[in-house]
Amino acid sequence: MSRVYFSCWKDELIDNRGKPKEEWQESAYNFPEHYNVDQASKAFIGWAGFALFDEDVDVVKLGTEYAAQYQIYSEACGRCAPGRWGGRILYDLFDKIARGEGEQSDVEHLKEVSRTMMETSKCEIGRTVPKPLLDILTYFKDEIDALIENKKPSKYYNDPSVSYIAKVTAPCMDACPSHVDIPAYIEGVRDLRYDDSLLATRKTMPLAHTCGRVCPHPCEEECRRANLDEPISIMELKRIGADFEDEHSLFWLHPYKQKPLNGKKVAIVGAGPAGLTGAYYLAMEGVACDIYEELPVLGGEVAVGVPEYRMPVKKYNKDIELVNSLDGVHFITGKRVTAEDMRRFEKEYDAILVASGTRISKKIRAKNERDEIKGYWPAINFLDCINLYVKYGIPVPEEIRKKQKLDKEYVDLSGKTLVCVGGGFTSMDVVRCAIRANAKKVIMLYRRDEATIIRNTTYEEYHEAVEEGVEFIFYSAVEEIITDEEDNLKALKVNRFELIPDPNGGRPQLKKIEGADFIIECDYLVPAVSQSADLSHLPEEWNIELTSWGTIKTDGKTYMSSKPGVFAAGDCEYGPMTIVNAVGQAKRAASVMSRYVLTKEANLTDDEIMEDHLRALKVYDKKEKIKGWLPGLPRQVSLKLPVEERKHSNKEVNLGLTQEQAIAEAERCMRCYYIAMVAV
Amino acid sequence: MIKFSIDGKEVVAKRGETILQVARREGIYIPTMCYLSKVKPIESCRLCVVEVEGVEGFVLSCQTPATPDIKVRTDSQALYTHRQNIMQLYDVNHPLECGVCDKSGECDLQNKTLEFRVDHQEFSAKDQYRPIQNWQYIQYDPSLCILCEKCVHVCNEVIGDDAIEIEYGGYKSRIIPKDAPTLDCTFCGECIAVCPVGALISSDFKYTSNAWELRRVPAACAHCSAACHLYYETKHSSIENPQPKIYRVKNEFEFETLCGAGRFGFDFENRAQKDEEAFGRALEAFEKADTIRFSSFITNEEALILQRLKEQKGYKLLNEEARAYQKFLDEYAQTSGKTLYEADLERIEKSDFLILVGSFVSSDNPAVRYALTVSQKRQGSEIINMHPIEDDLLKPVVTKFVKYEVGSEEAVLGMLLDGLLDEEAKEKIGKKWFEELDIGYLSAESSVGEEEIADILERLQRQHRFKKDRCTLILGEDLYTHPRAENLAKLAGLIDRFTDFEVMLIPPKTNSLGVALICDLDEEGGEYTIGYNAKGDFVLSALGDGDLDMPALNQQEGTFTNIDKRVVPTNVALPYEGYVLNDLAKALGVSDKEYTIEFTKELPQEKGYKPIDFDDLPNEFFNDGTEHRGYRLENKKVNLSRKNIEPIAELPEFNGTVLYRCEPVLQFSPFTHKAHQLHWPCALVGSYQFSVAAKLEDGDEVVIHSKFGEIIKHFRIDPKLKGTVALLGTSDLGVEYFAMQGNYRYERVKITKRVEP
Incomplete structure (x- = not known):
């Protein structure tokens, strides 16, 4: 809800003109009423209309500035005839009226050129820029007529005290936690300029190989093409540019030239996606980074958690090498950071970024659940053992081999039955790795239903696991772990549940079905329900505030913790989440930190402030009707390794789109760029 | 096959075929300003919009594949008005200098402005100062540019130079050299050809003629074996001199691509009387x-x-040159069973796996280079280039370069044959030959590692995991004059016969193939x-x-x-x-x-x-x-030879100063060199490494002591070149040039600095 003086946005019109303030009707949309904590906004204008928060706003000037912003931002577009010339004419005509030199015929020309732009521009930016301008012409006709009549400039035409802050976005960009310029990288593929495609990605996302393979792609949930037929295969198009760089040895394509080192230094704890991203953008800004990693290898959970068949380490290493190719980036592996180290870091570095993830597997809360049980194998450790061997040839440590009764130096589950309790990505990795480790039988226990597991992961992931032979048992949970006298895992007592719909329309409740319990005999139980953060390296006396989830608390905007100079990003801040979330947070944190090390102040750029405002308003509109595109062009589906070939190997399952498929898919993209602007 | 209708006419589209493609094929007119058939749709002009029954708004016909049963309308009052408005926008501030513009009379902007009857202007915008850019053979005037982007796309998608790009800036947008202060490219001039207005023009042609005064002669380019289609455009030389001369060359740029030699090297005629x-x-x-x-x-x-x-x-x-090629073809026929090689340029464009051996294609045959570019960009093909010298211009399309030693071509083809053939084929050919193959020796002497062959095979397997598609082996001029050419030809024939590869034997000179056959x-x-x-x-x-x-x-x-x-x-x-x-x-x-x-x-x-x-x-x-x-030509069957292929001979050694006969880009022969725009001396070009070994400095005048006598050359270092073999251009040597062509392209020579007489 927003308090507005006047607003028209999509189908909603709020007109409080002439009404006393106390009678003002509110808008249902979350407009950026307050630009930031200590600054109120005067007006907001964007692709679907505009909102005035104040009676004293010069709307004609607002329109002129909006048209001007389109000109300034036209490097994002300016590629079609209606947009290029139309945008310029739009501005010239609007400004002419605002200056007090306009004629009624200019209003007619404005409408004419707007119509052409709205019906034929290449991307939404050109199609939508005229919309609020026409709204101004309609709802503020009297003001316009008066300016034309009196030949006088608009009220605040020459007032420099108002600033106008604009931002280009798109539904997919808005939905992406890293705010990747998705239309631009898709355009790169469409134009067969694969280098440009990669450069667009790397503006906000250094892990193009990784997020071109294993991103859960929230962007595709908010792809406007879905309103027409099916969403664009956004994620898979990302790897095209990255693979192009790799295949043609074009190392390295950076989005801009790295700034010279400025003498400032940052310590980063953890070399996972968040740590790598932080290092990349800090170093690009000229800040040296030392990245401390506990594991013997770089890459964090993507290296040791995500299996080889989903994310080949060769490709991930390319992302890591990209970061390492920058001046001032220094990795220290095999170094577990302690509280003592952190105290030292505080003195030796200008800031600290904690990106240590969530590496403790949570318990499933069953009777007799104890770490010592032989065969009880927390998911994080299970995946570490598998991946360190598969990807790096590092054998399973002696004590784990002993505990888990392994007779080889790697995980071989021949003849064994493994049960995993989970339902998220990690549990999928566990069961599919277990299949590849030759297990006799692999069972996934999940409390809820198939639809939920698909929602929590992806359809592909679930489907592929079933194909490979994983047995899914839904509506079930372990009540008790049964062990023998030597504390070996023997079996599980499992309860069955049913879903009871909520008569009030809420989330259905799980109810245990009495007498339906059953026993599963098994050799291993892998709890993979969730993970928590190990924050033992935070010095107690720093009193760093934590969330109720036991993660580091920040304001979610600057990512600075309660202790100035200590920032946190990724899972250790948010809780176990996606790679792209970690990248987005770390990118933002790096940006804030690059200024913090110089000024000791944690603040956001206008672009970042607008980014957050637009996310609150939400750019994607599920109900919007799409015009000017032919529906019914199917989404391209990438080729997968045949199930027999992939079941017993660690070869990459997803072979990616072929070039022809990728180009066809890129041509489905509707380039839904929008421009939004705030007057403060 | 997708059935639908355009303006009431029932038409059929192939899968993926766009509405515009079908319309053009069917002869139904849809206006465009930025559409260029041979590249991906650019989508900048928005003129090609059409109406589809049941779909709100206009649909872009150039990039939208047809779907079943749609009813498309290409013209209506609403469409006309919008197209008219777009043309009106295109005309905003377009300089009114048609009277002196090179393009006048064949200008798309002029034509469409008239077609949509834009006879007055309602829109205006502040004009801007944008100076003309001079890029050697090419001149660019940003104020005439309509930013259709055809030039940028053709340069990247077909040529492979990727030398120009758009500097985005909305109304201020313009074309600029990519990552360079001035245009640094192969000067094929395709950007001039595809430019619909007078923005990109030939510096040489500028102000010399109105388009409508020129007589168009359809012809085939005479410079290399691609024999590309072109038009010579002629008129009288001057008011005093009624004798015709060629003013410029144009091409069917929608479908075909011409290199700079064809475009700029046109006046090589021999004016003579009956003596x-x-x-x-x-x-x-x-x-x-x-x-x-x-x-x-x-x-x-x-x-x-x-x-x-x-x-x-x-x-x-x-x-000698055609004879070598003729013998190669004959031997090839003995093992392939066909009089001619199978592949052509279209096959290259559509291939997704290509191996290139023994050709410096970017200067030997630019048409092959362009086809490779298309295949790389469109199919994401694997392109393996095997040669002693890395061709810098091919780098953007080649996915793997394999360097072999000069003279070791037989080892290279032998190892490829061994890798590509399955056991059954080897059995047929005779197991013995393969058993006797000393891969260790061949690999060591040719410098082509076994792991490199293995990598090529792995790439092939990866590319063809799901569909056995199109593989092409392209062989070049280096092989025909090789001392072991006969056996090389047989090996190539076997690859054609026993694998999915089609082979192309690039004819070395313009009509070598014709001469060889006739x-x-x-x-x-x-x-x-x-x-x-x-x-x-x-x-x-x-x-x-x-x-x-x-x-x-x-x-x-x-x-x-x-x-x-x-x-x-x-x-x-x-x-x-x-x-x-x-x-x-x-x-x-x-x-x-x-x-x-x-x-x-x-x-x-x-x-x-x-x-x-x-x-x-x-x-x-x-x-x-x-x-x-x-x-x-019809490819005829011939009987397979009973003669066995020979074992691979001991590999020769090429030590000392070695030169490779290789013309610079834009030159092919004394005929290109004779043309006034291409009349520049061809240097001896070497790498830093070569200059150190040969004790030469950039700019030295040198004497090359070759078996063809003493050749005087200017020496230049090319920082992009690697290795110890230098490139010798011979187009400027007159009749000597012809004498050299029948010989192996590499030659060991002595080079001395030239003492000023």
């Missing part, structure tokens, strides 16, 4: 002669005349030689430096047999007033024809030629891009 005395001396020389030596820069018909001279007068025919060439000459564009005791020369003048190929009509095994016609751009070969043949009683082209229908049918009159040969492209030029 009766010289003609008499020529006939005397023919009386004396027992040998005719000639080059492959001739038409099929001339080749046939020479063959008739041989048949009827007993002359020996010498053409003439019985001899190995050795006799006592007295007539040279035709070649060395001899009496020289017939189209360069104008011999004993009797001959017409150059832009002054002749006739046909070439090109790389696509297509017999393509060419026409007379400039009149020739001297004697032609047919005149000599007539005088010698060998020809009874008035015109050379009467021989066209007599070209040997047993070699795949057809008895078609020259005047009946088509020479055009259809709306859907299909080529209708002349006809394609």
